[in-house]
Structures are given as structure tokens and as C-alpha cells.
Amino acid sequence: MEFVIAIFIGMLYALGVYLLLRRSIVKLILGVFVLSNATNLIIFLAGAVRRSGISFIGTDAQQATTETMTDPLPQALVLTAIVIGLGIAAYILALKYKYFEKTGTHDLDQLSKTDQK
Structure with a gap:
């Protein structure tokens, strides 16, 4: 399972x-989001994927061992x-909306042309 x-x-x-x-710039923002989700999956994978593992010890602590518990x-x-x-x-998308209102473009190459005015 971990390999997949x-x-x-x-x-x-x-x-x-x-x-x-x-x-x-829209694809740049989407790329940051995808990288963030991939990093979240790495952190989740670090906790070991186990089926029916408990995360805390309740009243029947005799049955819970460190091998069956999840972190x-x-x-x-x-x-x-x-x-x-x-x-x-939400913050980045609000900034992107204002950015498009001011510049009128999504292309980063066209944005570098506006600096040369």
C-alpha cells in the first residue's frame, strides 16, 4: 500500500x-497547491498506513499494543x-483577482513588458 x-x-x-x-500565473498557483498536497501525503505516509489501527488508548488498554496503534x-x-x-x-486567489484587475493579463512574460514602461 505504501508503495502505491x-x-x-x-x-x-x-x-x-x-x-x-x-x-x-494561474498554473503557478495550481502548482503550489499540488506540491502542498503532495507534501501532506508524505507526512501522512510517515505515520504508517495501517487498517483498523487505533490512535488512542481507551478503557480496554490491555488489547492495545504499540504494534497495532497508529501514530x-x-x-x-x-x-x-x-x-x-x-x-x-483563499488569500492567493484574492491577490490573483486584484492582480488581473490591475494588469489585465495572466501571462508572466507580458507582465515583464509592463515593467519597462
Whole structure:
């Protein structure tokens, strides 16, 4: 299972780098989001993927061993990163909207021509 997720993470990183290298600022923003999600998956994968593993010890602590428990820290970190990523996404999209109102273009090459005026 981890091998399949690792291949998927590699494909997400490749897609994110490809989008970062495009000329459109919209594709640049999407590339940052894809890289952020790939990093979240790496953190999630660090906590080991186990089926039916518990994250905390309840009243029947005799049945819970360290081999069957999952680590809750990567899950908490990913959840926090998702919330922060959504806030940053809203902020970046608002900045992009104002950017397009001022310049009238999405192309980064055309933006460099506006600096030379």
C-alpha cells in the first residue's frame, strides 16, 4: 500500500513542478497547491498506513499494543496543514483577482513588458 502511495506522491510532485514552470500565473498557483498536497501525503505516509489501527488508548488498554496503534501526530499535522493551506489558497486567489484587475493579463512574460514602461 505504501508503495502505491509513494508512486502517487511522485506523480503529484512531477505535476506540481511542471505547473510551476508554466508561464501562466494561474498554473503557478495550481502548482503550489499540488506540491502542498503532495507534501501532506508524505507526512501522512510517515505515520504508517495501517487498517483498523487505533490512535488512542481507551478503557480496554490491555488489547492495545504499540504494534497495532497508529501514530496520531502525522494525522494532526496533516489536518493542520490542510486548514492553513485553505486559508493561504483563499488569500492567493484574492491577490490573483486584484492582480488581473490591475494588469489585465495572466501571462508572466507580458507582465515583464509592463515593467519597462
